[in-house]
Amino acid sequence: MAGIVLESDRRREALRTNLWFMPTVEVLAAVGLFVVTDALDRAVYHGELGIPNWVTFGTPDSARQVLTAIAAAIITVVGVVFSITIVALTLASTQFGPRMLRTFIRDRGTQVTLGTFVASFVYATAALVSIGSEFVPHISITVSIASMVLDLAVLIFFINHIANAIQLPNVIAEIAGEVSVAIESQRDRGPVDAQFGPSAEELLAQLTTGGGEVRVTAADRCRTRCPGSRGRAASLRGIGRSAGRAAGGTAGGSGAPADTGVSARTASCGGCRRCG
Structure with missing residues (x-):
């Protein structure tokens, strides 16, 4: 309506x-x-x-x-x-x-x-x-x-x-x-029925229960060939650790961050000429 x-x-x-x-x-x-x-x-x-x-x-x-x-x-x-x-x-x-x-x-x-x-x-x-x-x-x-x-x-x-x-x-x-x-x-x-996404608590719960690796194809080679890709990979790992601590700390008390589904393999430059 x-x-x-x-x-x-x-x-x-x-x-x-x-x-x-x-x-x-x-x-x-x-x-x-x-x-x-x-x-x-x-x-x-x-x-x-x-x-x-x-x-x-x-x-x-x-x-x-x-x-x-x-x-x-x-x-x-x-x-x-x-x-x-x-x-x-x-x-x-x-x-x-x-x-x-x-x-x-x-x-x-x-x-x-x-x-x-x-x-x-x-x-x-x-x-x-x-x-x-x-x-x-x-x-x-x-x-x-x-x-x-x-x-x-x-x-x-x-x-x-x-x-x-x-x-x-x-x-x-x-x-x-x-x-x-x-x-x-x-x-x-009158009031309109609005459709909202998941809440912050639900998102944090999903960080501890699920996750996976985002795979890339040709641009994945930038991680080892492009100088700036390592910095982006480190930034993604930092985001993963922060999200893991927010979701409940480290896994098993060993100091390793929990699996958040954020992979360093996503740190690519998008297919530059050097890696093309």
């Missing part, structure tokens, strides 16, 4: 820490909105629906110019604003750590801002493509202009949001909030 919860949390965090999920949702919403407005424009074109005079935009050429200007302006603003923002966050991360970039990516305001700009661009491009030799999507152009005004409001919000987010008190408050949420979520799950 705990594994399922952790997997769910991991997937939720993966969806949260990206810049494609929210823009994708908004782009799909923009495509759906264009399908609706395009159907209304077709009804107006065939005389099945009337629109006020302030919605009309003249000839197809003038409509193309309006939509082209809107699409170009939106994509230019997106590129410039996010490039400058990344530079500012990179400079801030040198003081507050690389966590700043991760916070920027997983921030919901950043994702909504990017999605709003991209969705407006996609909508304006779709409306531009729908213009025919005589057909003018008046309603779609009006909605595109309204989306551009919305983009300006979102841009002001985004600049203010980033300017506040990179300030030190807000960074500390964000970290404290995430820690509090993590503690509360762990508390709600």
